[in-house]
Amino acid sequence: xxxxxxxxxxxxxxxxxxxxxxxxLAGLISERAGVFDxxxxxxxxxxxxxxxxxxxxxxxxxxxxxxxxxxxVFMSLIHGVASITFRGxxxxxxxxxxxxxxxxxxxxxxxxxxxxxxxxxxxxxARMPTIDLPFAEALADVPVIGPIYGIFSGHAPLVYLAFLCxxxxxxxxxxxxxxxxxxxxxxxxxxxxxxxxxxxGLRFGAVAICGVLCGLAGAYLSTGLSAGFVxxxxxxxxxxxxxxxxxxxxxxxxxxxxxxxxxxxEAVANRFQSIEVFGLALPVQVMQALPYxxxxxxxxxxxxxxxxPRAGGxxxxxxx
Amino acid sequence: MTTxxxxxxxxxxxxxxxxxxxAIELRGISKAFGPVQANKNISIKVxxxxxxxxxxxxxxxxxxxxxxxxxxxxxxxxxxxxNGKRTDIPxxxxxxxxxxxxxxxxxxxxxxFTVLENVIxxxxxxALLGPSRRRxxxxxxxxxxxxxxxxxxxxxxxxxxxxxxxxxxxxxxxYREADILILDEPTGVLTPSExxxxxxxxxxxxxxxxxxxxxxxxxxxxxxxxxxxxxxxRGEMVATRKTADTSPTELAELxxxxxxxxxxxxxxxxxxxxxxxxxxxxxxxxxxxxxxxKIGFNLRAGEILGIAGVAGNGQSELLEVLAGLxxxxxxxxxxxxxxxxxxxxxxGQARRAARIAHVPEDRHRRGLVLPFHAWENTALGYxxxxxxxxSPWRMDGAAIVADTAAKMERFDVRPPNPQLPAEGFSGGxxxxxxxxxxxxxxxxxxxxxxxTRGVDIGAIEFIHQRLIQLxxxxxxxxxVSVELDEILSLSDRILVxxxxxxxxxxxxxxxxxxxxxxxxxxxxxx
Numbered sequence: 001x002x003x004x005x006x007x008x009x010x011x012x013x014x015x016x017x018x019x020x021x022x023x024x025l026a027g028l029i030s031e032r033a034g035v036f037d038x039x040x041x042x043x044x045x046x047x048x049x050x051x052x053x054x055x056x057x058x059x060x061x062x063x064x065x066x067x068x069x070x071x072x073v074f075m076s077l078i079h080g081v082a083s084i085t086f087r088g089x090x091x092x093x094x095x096x097x098x099x100x101x102x103x104x105x106x107x108x109x110x111x112x113x114x115x116x117x118x119x120x121x122x123x124x125x126a127r128m129p130t131i132d133l134p135f136a137e138a139l140a141d142v143p144v145i146g147p148i149y150g151i152f153s154g155h156a157p158l159v160y161l162a163f164l165c166x167x168x169x170x171x172x173x174x175x176x177x178x179x180x181x182x183x184x185x186x187x188x189x190x191x192x193x194x195x196x197x198x199x200x201g202l203r204f205g206a207v208a209i210c211g212v213l214c215g216l217a218g219a220y221l222s223t224g225l226s227a228g229f230v231x232x233x234x235x236x237x238x239x240x241x242x243x244x245x246x247x248x249x250x251x252x253x254x255x256x257x258x259x260x261x262x263x264x265x266e267a268v269a270n271r272f273q274s275i276e277v278f279g280l281a282l283p284v285q286v287m288q289a290l291p292y293x294x295x296x297x298x299x300x301x302x303x304x305x306x307x308x309p310r311a312g313g314x315x316x317x318x319x320x
Numbered sequence: 321m322t323t324x325x326x327x328x329x330x331x332x333x334x335x336x337x338x339x340x341x342x343a344i345e346l347r348g349i350s351k352a353f354g355p356v357q358a359n360k361n362i363s364i365k366v367x368x369x370x371x372x373x374x375x376x377x378x379x380x381x382x383x384x385x386x387x388x389x390x391x392x393x394x395x396x397x398x399x400x401x402x403n404g405k406r407t408d409i410p411x412x413x414x415x416x417x418x419x420x421x422x423x424x425x426x427x428x429x430x431x432x433f434t435v436l437e438n439v440i441x442x443x444x445x446x447a448l449l450g451p452s453r454r455r456x457x458x459x460x461x462x463x464x465x466x467x468x469x470x471x472x473x474x475x476x477x478x479x480x481x482x483x484x485x486x487x488x489x490x491x492x493x494x495y496r497e498a499d500i501l502i503l504d505e506p507t508g509v510l511t512p513s514e515x516x517x518x519x520x521x522x523x524x525x526x527x528x529x530x531x532x533x534x535x536x537x538x539x540x541x542x543x544x545x546x547x548x549x550x551x552x553x554r555g556e557m558v559a560t561r562k563t564a565d566t567s568p569t570e571l572a573e574l575x576x577x578x579x580x581x582x583x584x585x586x587x588x589x590x591x592x593x594x595x596x597x598x599x600x601x602x603x604x605x606x607x608x609x610x611x612x613x614k615i616g617f618n619l620r621a622g623e624i625l626g627i628a629g630v631a632g633n634g635q636s637e638l639l640e641v642l643a644g645l646x647x648x649x650x651x652x653x654x655x656x657x658x659x660x661x662x663x664x665x666x667x668g669q670a671r672r673a674a675r676i677a678h679v680p681e682d683r684h685r686r687g688l689v690l691p692f693h694a695w696e697n698t699a700l701g702y703x704x705x706x707x708x709x710x711s712p713w714r715m716d717g718a719a720i721v722a723d724t725a726a727k728m729e730r731f732d733v734r735p736p737n738p739q740l741p742a743e744g745f746s747g748g749x750x751x752x753x754x755x756x757x758x759x760x761x762x763x764x765x766x767x768x769x770x771x772t773r774g775v776d777i778g779a780i781e782f783i784h785q786r787l788i789q790l791x792x793x794x795x796x797x798x799x800v801s802v803e804l805d806e807i808l809s810l811s812d813r814i815l816v817x818x819x820x821x822x823x824x825x826x827x828x829x830x831x832x833x834x835x836x837x838x839x840x841x842x843x844x845x846x
Contacts, residue, residue, distance in 0.1 A: 177446065177452075179449075187433070188430045194424070195443065196442050310431070
């Protein structure tokens with residue numbers, strides 16, 4: 001593998017990791033507050049569709065992104081009302097959101113665009129622009145440094161935003177009042193309640209942030225990574241993000257490492273149609289299955305014991 | 321010299337309390353949960369700078385009243401006055417603002433946070449944590465030196481002992497500048513020396529002018545530390561007394577509404593043949609922690625052997641091993657015949673067949689199937705009894721129901737209705753159902769854990785008498801309890817456990833709470 005190919009693979013790793021990273025941080029914040037969210041997948045899908053649809057209709061990708069965020073936050077709040085306010089089962093509410101998104105996106109897309117449940121291809125301003133980092137061109141021909149710098153240059157703004165979200169999430173969780181309370185509410189909501197802070201308010205806050213991040217994941221997926229929405233385009237990324245979150249044991253920096261690993265596997269699968277290992281040609285399907293196989297392996301607990309937030313999954317009921 | 325000053329101060333306080341409004345005054349507080357009237361028209365005054373005890377049986381309404389005061393529940397009727405000013409307390413935040421701090425029986429701490437984080441949670445100074453942390457560190461240092469409340473600020477809660485965790489709860493309240501501190505059953509989880517330390521802290525706080533409400537069912541603590549005491553019974557406030565003018569007997573009577581015996585009346589034990597012998601009992605749990613370290617003892621017919629110790633020092637495991645619920649290393653003999661401690665012969669059914677009965681520590685988890693009827697619960701474990709099974713394919717439900725009704729009668733279970741689900745009985749009556757099941761089969765050896773945990777004083781008296789009767793009938797009883805008073809009054813012989821070891825053995829009539837307390841804290845014999 002020559003340096004140029006490697007640079008290509010790594011470049012694509014960053015892009016493929018971006019929606020995973022948004023979704024992973026979204027799940028992380030929600031679960032840190034004690035609300036399990038298996039509905040990341042559905043929110044990504046709904047956001048991907050609406051972002052592409054609005055971007056296409058308006059010709060402005062940023063309006064699309066906003067629409068994606070809006071629909072994702074709306075779905076988060078449904079999850080919040082069901083599982084926080086009415087103390088419903090968080091898994092069931094999440095699954096319902098996934099089904100809702102999978103069905104509605106296709107139906108509405110067909111109704112609006114008559115293209116078999118997809119949006120038309122996005123072009124021009126409806127597509128997410130890319131940013132060249134300063135001096136990227138000047139450095140391009142410098143050996144070693146040029147290609148390495150090139151990996152980081154020329155991505156969509158959301159890619160940079162995703163990676164900026166990692167330190168931001170860390171700071172929010174561990175250095176701010178909101179973060180302290182949010183972590184506390186995921187561990188022992190009674191401690192928060194008796195300290196005179198609203199458990200419900202905090203959990204809704206976390207769920208809303210989760211919605212914004214899922215919205216960004218979906219919007220990037222359909223306007224940045226691809227040029228338009230197609231049926232089921234989230235392709236299990238919401239679940240992979242959950243796996244990465246568990247792998248990272250609910251820590252932001254580790255989450256970044258985990259999604260980069262998944263991104264790398266996907267990038268390798270996309271770049272190499274078949275790989276020879278010890279003289280045996282692995283078919284492309286095996287490569288494409290790798291992120292999902294890794295997900296299973298991680299969820300089966302081969303990565304050591306991951307202790308989730310202690311109040312995770314259970315609605316708060318006041319008792320003395 | 322000191323007495324003179326003491327007197328002077330007392331007169332001073334007496335004089336000032338005439339003008340100073342009470343720290344807390346409740347007027348006509350009522351609260352119902354559905355048909356149950358938890359608090360009925362309760363009025364109480366708590367003088368500023370005093371320690372005020374509230375006693376009452378389980379379900380008397382103490383916790384409900386305090387929850388209203390802390391904004392957990394809204395009262396149906398009544399008014400709250402703090403320092404003479406009418407105050408609405410719709411939520412905990414309002415309670416904190418009114419200067420009320422609460423130390424719950426079950427701590428409200430985030431286990432994997434540090435002490436510092438727990439203290440500032442909800443009382444942060446700004447959106448960023450840095451300044452709050454720095455300030456809290458200083459305040460904690462000050463409080464530690466003022467009130468003997470030393471805790472390492474950077475320690476994780478889960479690494480702290482229960483006593484230290486409780487200090488963190490008190491620190492939380494003081495950090496919020498609480499003037500009124502409510503403690504709900506604070507000593508239930510403490511060793512006697514930790515409890516003494518707590519009382520020193522409380523007296524120190526009182527000297528600083530803080531008002532303290534102490535909810536407890538331990539009359540000895542009330543007598544030791546309070547200035548005044550109020551008694552609740554069935555949702556009503558039945559009396560308030562100056563502690564100096566009352567006695568444990570009077571308080572117990574007020575709590576129950578009739579005369580009760582605080583001391584168990586029993587004759588000297590007449591130990592017979594050895595029933596149980598245990599040697600080198602060792603248990604390592606799944607985490608690799610050694611829970612029982614080479615335990616050895618014997619138990620004879622017609623005697624009660626009490627195992628004293630703070631919860632979590634191996635007593636529970638010992639009971640479980642002997643009851644066949646857990647496998648362990650070591651040797652045991654029942655009436656001279658080997659008793660298997662591991663393998664297929666080690667299970668609850670085999671133990672019952674060997675005439676070993678077991679009243680588990682946790683009656684909700686192990687003693688009863690809560691949604692099942694009382695009669696079903698009475699048969700559990702003895703369901704293969706031929707009397708209940710007239711033929712191999714039919715169980716005679718009617719026979720069990722009749723049997724249960726008779727047992728309920730003998731054990732004074734109220735209501736005596738075998739068709740009621742177990743969860744429909746009060747704690748004391750649930751415990752009587754379990755005891756009736758285990759005792760009525762006439763075991764040679766009764767293993768009994770926490771027989772009166774969460775049980776009313778009246779029922780305690782009954783249960784204690786039954787255990788003594790069983791002993792006098794010639795059974796051997798192994799009693800595990802974290803209530804030192806119970807151990808002292810029931811046992812003939814006492815073993816103290818600490819950290820999976822037996823610290824020593826004492827005859828019950830030749831020791832006292834102080835000596836046992838030291839052994840429970842791990843002090844070696846002197």
